[in-house]
Amino acid sequence: MSPEFPLWEVFIRSHAGLIHKHVGSIHAVDAAMALENARDVYTRRQEGVSIWVVASKHIVASDPADSDPFFEPAKDKAYRHPTFYEMPEGIKHI
């Protein structure tokens, strides 16, 4: 795609109260066109009630080469999961 049509990342909120989730990307020359293109491409089947678009150049991504120091240290720290509490009987929705 030509440099006049840079890439934008699209985030959709499926229902009120839920978070916006990344769904993909589109091309557009500016924010207004990006919103409309996102609407036309990603909400055709009632996928959402709100759209965010962010120019992809503003996304700062971790480097795959950094994955060992970034993510490996969490692997053996199971105690960080809240699985060691005893639940009183009768508690629901947890």
Add this chain to the structure above:
Amino acid sequence: MNHHFEYVLRLADNALIIGHRLSEWCSKGPMLEQDMALTNIALDHIGQARNLFQYAAVLQGAGKTEDDLAYLRDAPEFRNCLLTELPNGDFGMTVMRQFLFSAFQLPYYQALTKSVDETLQGIAGKAVKEIAYHQRWSGEWVIRLGDGTPESHRRVQHALETLWPYCGELWTPDSVDNYMADEGIGPDIQTIQTQWLTTVARVVKDATLTQPESAFYQKGGKKGIHTEYLGYILTEMQYLQRVYPGAEW
């Protein structure tokens, strides 16, 4: 003449023919995003047409279905305005045609939501939200292209001048329009003209285009007198039902 049937048939034919024209862009859009936008709008119009044809079939009272009306009439029986059947041309031409039509259809359907005909009220109420987006989308593209490069400016200015003589038919009333307005079913078409001119003038100005001064307008579509293009549309659109009558899948 059954004015009520005739009137709903016009609304249906406008929606079907411009919807079919837009569907011709499917897989040929300038980029994926615009391909989807054009086919979305095509589907909106064909959905409007289906609702209107179903109602027209009831008003006609001849035991016909929506499919009979769409696929088994010949060109002189179609009642769409000429603007809707004009060729797609380049992207600028399609966008301009859509804008000129949506700027008419939006105030028209907004008025129909206050019709004394409750069925039309319902159909219009659903369609108005779709049309508001069509006008926004096409209007923004007219502005982008008009206020874009010298080449895009030249192309949409050419589109505006080519399509302009076909706009008058939209808002020039004939006896059917006047009858339906008197009955409180259709809107006063003069107020639609005023709203159309205001919207068009605003977008033309923002797009740095020049509005044509010509006041000569083509007409005939409402009476079944069409350009040579409609026959080609029907040949393609009706092919399957003509060759395999009653085919279903």
